[in-house]
Amino acid sequence: MDYTTLKQEIIDHSKSLGIDKIGFTTANLFTELKNHLIRQEQLGYQSGFEEKDINKRIDPSLIFDHPRSIISIALAYPSKMKDAPRSVKGARRGIFARASWGTDYHTVLRDRLTRLEAFIKERVPEARFKSMVDTGELSDRAVAERAGIGWSAKNCAVITPEFGSYVYLGEMISNLPFEPDEPMEDQCGSCNKCVDACPTGALVQGGQLNSQKCIAFLTQTKGFLPDQYREKLGNRIYGCDTCQTVCPKNKGKDFHFHLEMEPDGEIAKPLLEPLLTMSNKEFNETFGHVSGSWRGKKPIQRNAIIALAHFKEESAVPTLIDIMKNDVRPVIRGTAAWAIGKIGGAEASDALIVQHRHEKDEEVLEEIKKGLAFF
Known part of the structure; x- marks a missing residue:
């Protein structure tokens, strides 16, 4: 199997599936992330919604048999609401954050990942996958950063040059040996x-x-x-x-x-x-x-x-x-x-x-x- 050609086919096909950006990385340990997670836990900074086992968050081999690569995807979402209703006296309104506009992003990204899996499976019947969005063991942001989707910013979001941080992230662990992409340099600079x-x-x-x-x-x-x-x-x-x-x-x-x-x-x-x-x-x-x-x-x-x-x-x-x-x-x-x-x-x-x-x-x-x- 020519995995270089297959990788390009996946990149090209991903656009027709409604995937706005795609990147590839290894299934190696997320060593730097481990130190960060341990520190967060020690300081009591965790939300409690995360996977409790830190090792599962940094080691793909603990959640997938013989992983060889991870594919990261990003979908851009709107930052502005057209014809937004006004909040006025006597009819006050609340606001949901942008990440809760439209259909639940977990549903949308799982659909894209499922269709991407099917495309790869047609070409490599022995391919195996484990896809996840937000609630999986891995850190979506850590995967996306290493896969070159964007850089991990000071606001703890991944910022892409094309779409800013207004992107939903998901990933797919695979047993296929794709060539990894290069991570992106941090571009926050001195901005605080x-x-x-x-x-x-x-x-x-x-x-x-x-x-x-x-x-x-x-x-x-x-x-x-x-x-x-x-x-x-x-x-x-x-x-x-x-x-x-x-x-x-x-x-x-x-x-x-x-x-x-x-x-x-x-x-x-x-x-x-x-x-x-x-x-x-x-x-x-x-x-x-x-x-x-x-x-x-x-x-x-x-x-x-x-x-x-x-x-x-x-x-x-x-x-x-x-x-x-x-x-x-x-x-x-x-x-x-x-x-x-x-x-x-x-x-x-x-x-x-x-x-x-x-x-x-x-x-x-x-x-x-x-x-x-x-x-």
């Missing part, structure tokens, strides 16, 4: 805009992220959001794009190559108040196809309540009072109590005083006290 702009200081330094402080991570947690981050949340209900939007390498980058990734403004930038009373069925029917729904409606609803407080949206107070009194979930009741106090007004203070007499949950009572402290 992403580190300086991070709302919570989660970018400790260039290339190092404390996930526990990152808004993108915090929006996915299910408990009470720590007090110090509530003001920082703004109207974000899932994810955060600040470290991408301030990046000079992303200036002017906006690609609309894939219909599945086009955002529906009513979903990507939804009205906040209707979110609060959605049933599980309604939530899944409306948001189930986007990646931001993976943790269910509870974190989204909690974040929506905080966003209404951010806007000081007085028209939402009656709904928030009802939630504070009747929702069975302490986190939602308590967050609503805090938001009622933050928004303020006579109706708000009276409701908090009354509920303080009836509430039994200690954490919710603490949130009611926080709400009352605003008066």
Whole structure:
């Protein structure tokens, strides 16, 4: 088998599959990554969503029998929403991060990887693969960096010269010996805009992220959001794009190559108040196809309540009072109590005083006290 010719055929065919960039690398150990992961773990900077076994994250041979190469793919996604609905008084809106616009990227990239596997299999029947997107053992970014897709930037994203950091990444371990591509040189230079702009200081330094402080991570947690981050949340209900939007390498980058990734403004930038009373069925029917729904409606609803407080949206107070009194979930009741106090007004203070007499949950009572402290 002429693997040089096959590699070029794969590159050429990948474009017809809707793959915007493709790179090849070895299946060798990711030695430098191991030291970084150990350090992150020691510092308590991990999110908890990662593969727990560090060795599996850096050694392809532990998850695939006799790996010989890894193919990395990238798909560019939009950075701008056409005809985005406006957030106005009485009809405030939240925002999903760009990585949750359109159809769940896991679904889109798995489709591309499956079709790429089929193309290679036709030419090499004995070929074997293990493909993954985001939730696999390997680090998508480490693979993409080594495969020459882009460089690992100070904002902890992979930046491509063509599409900036607005790319989804996936990879395919293979038993085929493809010639590796050359990694790309770091082009961040002395720029530190992403580190300086991070709302919570989660970018400790260039290339190092404390996930526990990152808004993108915090929006996915299910408990009470720590007090110090509530003001920082703004109207974000899932994810955060600040470290991408301030990046000079992303200036002017906006690609609309894939219909599945086009955002529906009513979903990507939804009205906040209707979110609060959605049933599980309604939530899944409306948001189930986007990646931001993976943790269910509870974190989204909690974040929506905080966003209404951010806007000081007085028209939402009656709904928030009802939630504070009747929702069975302490986190939602308590967050609503805090938001009622933050928004303020006579109706708000009276409701908090009354509920303080009836509430039994200690954490919710603490949130009611926080709400009352605003008066």
